Ligand SMILES: Nc1ccn([C@@H]2O[C@H](COP(=O)(O)OP(=O)(O)OP(=O)(O)O)[C@@H](O)[C@H]2O)c(=O)n1
């Protein structure tokens with residue numbers, strides 16, 4: 384599969400064909416982060432992680448709707464402490480599920496069940512735990528999906544990859560030359576993602592692209608940035624703070640003439 388690093392999107396494709404709804408899965412438990420609360424409520428430069436993610440996706444001109452699957456445990460906090468913020472941005476809260484795919488399915492079912500969203504052609508699924516995705520990368524993956532039907536952001540593997548065999552001291556090395564680390568947003572034609580979830584019978588999948596791959600559909604790989612990290616472990620938060628400082632600083636630095 385060729386890797387598109389800069390999509391020359393089909394400019395003839397009108398904005399209506401790129402009308403995008405975002406599903407922002409936020410219903411996880413943050414087990415690996417180890418906090419008392421859902422890691423998505425962690426503070427990053429004065430805003431929570433999920434708010435950074437929601438704002439960045441909403442800033443793309445193709446994004447018309449945002450649906451956020453949440454856990455019922457967190458619902459009082461989302462509706463209380465953040466209720467006005469959510470309402471002002473027209474974010475729709477839906478009950479998430481046990482697995483990430485259950486939460487995405489819930490968001491997808493909500494989009495497909497309501498005529499308010501009949502203009503949607505593309506669905507962008509983005510982890511609420513990825514607060515630092517860039518405008519450029521969001522635009523690139525949406526444009527690629529508008530052209531190809533499906534696209535994911537990813538970064539090439541830059542370290543040697545080892546597989547641990549049965550004996551803990553036995554390992555093997557995997558050829559990394561065509562290996563990429565998938566990120567989100569992952570963007571799909573609505574009908575492709577709907578078909579993928581209709582045919583999904585619970586076989587584990589750690590991302591949504593895998594479900595669309597199982598249909599045999601093309602999925603473009605769009606080279607993204609390592610800045611777009613997923614906050615998974617406690618050490619990821621200070622790393623995100625330094626990345627955000629750099630992003631903010633570079634945006635405000637006067638351009639050298
Ligand atoms: N049942 C689930 C599981 C995950 N997610 C969301 O999917 C994204 C990526 O998942 P991950 O980073 O694994 O978050 P958690 O599942 O919360 O983390 P952990 O596996 O450590 O519990 C997160 O925004 C998370 O909230 C979700 O909406 N529903």
Ligand SMILES: C[C@](O)(CO)[C@H](O)COP(=O)(O)O
Pocket residue numbers: 483510564565566567589590591613
């Ligand atoms: C979807 C994803 O972010 C792509 O890398 C990743 O698979 C999510 O994994 P998680 O264990 O649900 O965080």
